[in-house]
Amino acid sequence: MTAHEYSHPERILLNSGQSLPDIRVAYHTFGELNADKSNVVLICHPLTADSNPLNWWGAIVGPNKAIDTNRYFVLCSNVLGGCYGTTGPSSINPKTGTPYGLSFPIITIRDMVTVQRHLCDHLGIERIHMVIGGSMGGMQALEWVAQCPDRVHACVSIAATSQVSPLAIAFDSVGRHAILNDLVTHTSGPSSGLAIARQLGHITYLSEEALEAKFSRQLQDADAFQYHMAPEFQVESYLSYQGNKFVNRFDPYAYLYLTKAISYFDLAHHYGSIEAALGPSHASFLIMAIRSDWLYTSKQSKTLVYELMKQNKHVSFVEIDSDYGHDTFLIDSDETRAVIHGFLDSL
Amino acid sequence: MKPYQTIVYDHIHAGERVIDLGCGTGQLLKELRHKKHCDGYGIDQAFDNVVQAIKEGLPVYHGDVLEGIRPFDDQVFDVAILSQTLQQVLHPEQLLLEMTRIAKRVIITFPNFGHWRVRMHLCLKGVSPKTSQLPYDWYDTPNIRVITIQEFRELCHRLNMTIIREIPSVTSPINRLIFPLRLTNLFAEKGIFVIQKHP
Incomplete structure (x- = not known):
């Protein structure tokens, strides 16, 4: 190599x-x-x-x-x-x-x-x-x-x-919106937007069966619902982990341009x-x-x-x-x- | 190749374009390509079969036969083959019409449910037929259609299809000696037909 x-x-x-x-x-x-x-x-x-x-x-x-x-x-x-x-x-x-x-x-x-x-x-x-x-x-x-x-x-x-x-265009469009929105509102650069785009991307890369098999409705930390707004379900933790991990390895601008090319x-x-x-x-x-x-x-x-x-x-x-x-x-x-x-x- | 495949093979000319529905691992198409320089296309539902056929260099569609032949234009093949599959097809009429649409000649082989052994099972034992040709129990058989040679002839007639050749497939050497041609429906284990439909 x-x-x-x-x-x-x-x-x-x-x-x-x-x-x-x-x-x-x-x-x-x-x-x-x-x-x-x-x-x-x-x-x-x-x-x-x-x-x-x-x-x-x-x-x-x-x-x-x-x-x-x-x-x-x-x-x-x-x-x-x-x-x-x-x-x-x-x-x-x-x-x-x-x-x-x-x-x-x-x-x-x-x-x-x-x-x-x-x-x-x-x-x-x-x-x-x-x-x-x-x-x-x-x-x-x-x-x-x-x-x-x-x-x-x-x-x-x-x-x-x-x-x-159009379904695939729609997913990518929402992802780009999250990044572009971030670009406008944050001067430090678009990172949470990229994480959201990646989370959405991940959902499209999986399937109903895969999500069911991987996470079911399992909770991440607690044994019972906590009735608060923070993420509780395993699937939420997984997505946010994937989103945050991605931000460290990928450029938001590249994500915008490549998904646009796909569309x-x-x-x-x-x-x-x-x-x-x-x-x-x-x-x-x-x-x-x-x-x-x-x-x-x-x-x-x-x-x-x-x-x-x-x-x-x-x-x-x-x-x-x-x-x-x-x-x-x-x-x-x-x-x-x-x-x-x-x-x-x-x- | 199995004996019925050899019969099918013998009815295909050199250089013809052939599509095999339910092609399995592509054995017949491979022989046709190597020895008769035929151009072949296969369709099969079983993943392992398809992988094997692809390995042999054959173009194969993995999926339902009816779904797989619909895209082809009229008369683009010289021959369409359906071997030992008609009895498993949900819409046999549609499939025959599609086959005769895309191919100039159609070769069909199927297990003959009119064979005397099959009849004996129902007649004497009162049970669903189970023979070397039809080894399944009624509850786990992939065969959802009961076809006899006689009724296949009738269907061809009704669909305005011409039977070009009918080849009796009789494996027992004794039966082969004694059976008169008119009694194919009684003595042939398999029906093998070459048919066509003029547009």
């Missing part, structure tokens, strides 16, 4: 029409690139993760794992707009010498992939053997196929969608139709959904799969029968592992 940084020499034109200079990309590589550069597995990370999949997908990536770093050259970069080394809203604006903050241009999933494409060009990688990601990473994987139909051999999109639903994601809208977006590619697709995911639902995944079937694509669909909701894709699960391993092996 090695951590690297790449500085892109030119301005990059963004989806919004604005452009960004001096983009820096933090990325990790694992394993060896083979002679004909045909063993590249590109991992796209979800919303709050970084460029080191061992930190968040250790169950899937590593020596002799489903994505075997002994066989494949694994590449993962922090997304544009993020806060783990790649240029984002908390980076210094070269024009002013201060962090961009809300003057950072709006970015989209397409822009994230554009930056990754430049990184691959820089590394001399023409063909991606497999691009894979979950959640926001799964959106990037689909966008890769749309943006570079000839460069991607196989695409795995897990617990994602080709069109973010904009709609392949059919960007390319005219799903057929126009994914039709030109000859890639093999694996679309995985989680039965209990209410953020990017199994139904949405099926809609995409049906489109791909109609276009006679080599497309497989698997539904993971898990109670744990959206977050299932990050959890160490035999099912997820078996499917990814089987698919990658067959390519």
Whole structure:
């Protein structure tokens, strides 16, 4: 494993029409690139993760794992707009010498992939053997196929969608409101807003069954109701713990920009139709959904799969029968592992 | 491959585009791809089967067969196969219509409930049939439809489907020697049909 940084020499034109200079990309590589550069597995990370999949997908990536770093050259970069080394809203604006903050241009999933494409060009990688990601990473994987139909051999999109639903937009919008509200009212910076946004996010990553199994109606400290306003239920403590923990590791501005990028994601809208977006590619697709995911639902995944079937694509669909909701894709699960391993092996 | 799968295999030509509903681990599709260069698609409800089929490099839809074939355009497949599954389907008519819509030919195999052994169980013992072909007790069988070869022919007729071929599947060598073709419904353990519907 090695951590690297790449500085892109030119301005990059963004989806919004604005452009960004001096983009820096933090990325990790694992394993060896083979002679004909045909063993590249590109991992796209979800919303709050970084460029080191061992930190968040250790169950899937590593020596002799489903994505075997002994066989494949694994590449993962922090997304544009993020806060783990790649240029984002908390980076210094070269024009002013201060962090961009809300003057950072709006970015989209397409822009994230554009930056990754430049990184691959820089590394001399023409063909991606497999691009894979979950959640926001799964959106990037689909966008890769749309943006570079000839460069991607196989695409795995897990617990994602080709069109973010109004439900998901609504959740992210409330999260952004909490952060923006904090920005206006506190001069010290938005931290409780970010914690609230994370709490809300966590609810969407779980499911009714998962919450029931994990917490039921258990009380945190007392044996009986205290009839006061402070948090009493275990689920409340859990959420506030998660929210506070998150504030120490994530940038509120990055959260604003990345969730906004997710809200904009709609392949059919960007390319005219799903057929126009994914039709030109000859890639093999694996679309995985989680039965209990209410953020990017199994139904949405099926809609995409049906489109791909109609276009006679080599497309497989698997539904993971898990109670744990959206977050299932990050959890160490035999099912997820078996499917990814089987698919990658067959390519 | 099982004997009935070999019969199905023999009725598919080289290079044809095939969809197998209830494809299991993709054994038949794999053979067809390797030996006849067919392009295959599979649908199966069992997770482990789907993983195995994906491992073989087959495109597979994990879920209900009817749900899985609806997205396909008319006549995009040369052959649609339904092996030993019709008796477990909730809407057999709809499924047959969908199959003949997406494929030029449809190959169906099913356990024949008109077989004499099955009849004997009900007739003489007064119990639900339990044979090597139908090994389940009435309360835990996945088979929710009782199909006989004769009634399948009638359904095809009613749905305006043409029976191109009917292949009697008789495993016992003695029965195979003595049974006259008209008595398929009595002697064949499985019905194997190749059908089509002209739009």
